Amino acid sequence: MGVLSCTPAPIDADRPAAADLLRVLAAWAVGAFHIWQQSWYSGAAPAHWLRAGSVGVDWLVLLSAFCLFLPWANAAAQGRPLPLTRAAAFYRRRASRLLPAYYASLLFSLVLALHRAGWSRTLGIDLAAHLTLTQQLFPQSYLATRLNGVTWTLTVFALFYLVFPLLAPLCVRRPLPTLGALCAVQLGYTLWALPQYGNDAYSSLFNQFPAFCGVLAVGLAAALVFARLARGGWAQRLLPRAGCTVLGALALVWLNAQLRTQAYAAEFQRYQLVNRMPLALAAAAMLVCFGLGLTLPRPVRRALAWLSALTYSFYLWHQQLTVFLKYDLHLPTWTGTTPPNQLGDTAWMRRAEALYWLAALAVSIAAYYLIEKPAARHFKKTAQKMHAEKAR
Numbered sequence: 312m313g314v315l316s317c318t319p320a321p322i323d324a325d326r327p328a329a330a331d332l333l334r335v336l337a338a339w340a341v342g343a344f345h346i347w348q349q350s351w352y353s354g355a356a357p358a359h360w361l362r363a364g365s366v367g368v369d370w371l372v373l374l375s376a377f378c379l380f381l382p383w384a385n386a387a388a389q390g391r392p393l394p395l396t397r398a399a400a401f402y403r404r405r406a407s408r409l410l411p412a413y414y415a416s417l418l419f420s421l422v423l424a425l426h427r428a429g430w431s432r433t434l435g436i437d438l439a440a441h442l443t444l445t446q447q448l449f450p451q452s453y454l455a456t457r458l459n460g461v462t463w464t465l466t467v468f469a470l471f472y473l474v475f476p477l478l479a480p481l482c483v484r485r486p487l488p489t490l491g492a493l494c495a496v497q498l499g500y501t502l503w504a505l506p507q508y509g510n511d512a513y514s515s516l517f518n519q520f521p522a523f524c525g526v527l528a529v530g531l532a533a534a535l536v537f538a539r540l541a542r543g544g545w546a547q548r549l550l551p552r553a554g555c556t557v558l559g560a561l562a563l564v565w566l567n568a569q570l571r572t573q574a575y576a577a578e579f580q581r582y583q584l585v586n587r588m589p590l591a592l593a594a595a596a597m598l599v600c601f602g603l604g605l606t607l608p609r610p611v612r613r614a615l616a617w618l619s620a621l622t623y624s625f626y627l628w629h630q631q632l633t634v635f636l637k638y639d640l641h642l643p644t645w646t647g648t649t650p651p652n653q654l655g656d657t658a659w660m661r662r663a664e665a666l667y668w669l670a671a672l673a674v675s676i677a678a679y680y681l682i683e684k685p686a687a688r689h690f691k692k693t694a695q696k697m698h699a700e701k702a703r
Contacts, residue, residue: 320606324385324541327602328612329559331619333594334374338622340367342671345461345630349637351652352664359567359574366573368464369587370594371626372523375468376530377537377598380479384538387483398476405472407690409465409623412683416459416627417441423635424457433457444469450515459631463518470520471527482531490528494588497525501584508581517584526591533595537602546603555604562596569593624678629671636670637663 343356344364353361386393424434433451440452447453447466482489500521507513516522545551569590576582607615636642637650643662645651651659 322541322546322603324538325381326616327537327541327598328607328615329598329600329602329605330374330378331612331615332601333370333598334619334622335615337367337370337374338625340364340370341461342625342629342668346633346664346667346671349633349652350660350663350667352657352660354661355664355668359571362574363570366570366583366590368518369523369526369591371464372467372471372526373530373533373591373594374598375471376527377534377595379475380482380531380534381538383479383483384534387535388538388542393480393483396476396479401476402472403690407686409468411686412624412627412678413462413465414442415678415682416624416631417462420457420459420631423631423639427639428457447515447519453515459627461626461630464626467518467520467523471523478531482535486532486535490532493524493528493531496521497523497528497588500524501587504584505581508578513580517580522584522587525588529588529591529595533599537599540599540603552604552606555600557604559597559600559604562593562600566590566593566597621672621675621679624683625671625675628674628678629667632671632674633667636667642666 340360341364343361344367347353347355347361347364355361356364382394385391421438428434434457436449437446437452437456437458440446440449441456441458441462444465445452446456446458447463452458453463478489500519504513504516504522507516540546569586573579573582573586573590643659643666645659652663
């Protein structure tokens with residue numbers, strides 16, 4: 312007669328399912344926010360998630376730091392040599408991962424811009440900024456772009472990737488001073504930017520790279536904590552793992568409360584800058600606690616991993632596709648100059664919500680399998696050939 316085992320499944324220290332869970336949640340929050348802006352349908356999510364869903368961008372920034380740094384944190388926790396990554400090789404891998412899908416979406420937005428208003432010198436400057444991932448550094452290309460407006464975040468990611476080869480080994484060897492310095496950069500920048508609230512310049516300030524340095528520090532710290540705890544002997548016992556799961560659920564409750572406060576803040580953009588760190592800490596607590604405690608069935612993990620893989624293309628396409636369907640194709644069908652949501656047509660709002668989500672998911676799946684995966688295979692083969700040639 313068999314004995315029922317109370318030993319939980321091993322923790323996946325290299326790819327925690329909690330990271331996929333948070334990534335899917337972040338992408339869903341951003342998508343819900345942008346699609347709600349066009350449909351005005353409020354039944355797809357709690358109202359405060361719709362109003363404050365843009366905060367999902369902060370979680371994506373945090374996750375980028377966590378996932379990129381996790382191999383370094385794992386190596387340090389196990390006493391293994393740190394990954395030997397040359398800056399040029401790291402930049403090449405990041406470029407091959409991000410640029411093919413990004414440039415495909417950029418081409419679509421360029422064709423739309425030409426169709427709507429034709430070529431101009433301003434569009435040329437805008438295009439140059441987007442091609443070089445510097446759009447956020449120029450107000451015209453950031454706040455008044457005729458191209459894909461959500462891609463400003465790639466400037467933040469690009470600047471983080473630029474310093475990561477230096478930052479990662481430094482954070483392993485001197486974690487507290489490194490993380491403290493990043494938090495100090497965000498604090499100093501916040502104190503400098505806040506007095507400018509209410510001026511036109513503030514809109515271009517509160518989401519710049521220095522305003523996310525503390526969020527990046529939280530992601531790096533979360534990787535260090537997770538790597539230290541994931542391989543301890545306690546991780547094989549059911550009760551501590553269950554306790555971590557409960558703590559993760561409490562962190563999610565805390566995160567939800569933070570979002571509710573953010574959503575109904577009288578001065579939303581000011582509140583977001585001031586309270587960016589509590590939201591990041593809540594997300595990081597959920598990430599670490601669920602990563603250490605939550606055991607998901609294999610089909611659920613696979614589904615989460617698949618949805619997580621789609622999030623980058625989804626982020627690139629969802630907003631511009633929604634606006635294209637609504638204003639260029641007038642779908643769901645409407646006539647006149649005033650969209651039906653502004654006339655209180657609730658049936659149209661429901662149809663629009665469903666159409667925009669289905670279209671965004673369909674295009675995301677197509678972009679992932681037709682652009683992202685083929686590009687990844689191509690660049691992987693190219694890198695292997697280059698490595699083989701150098702070894703001769």
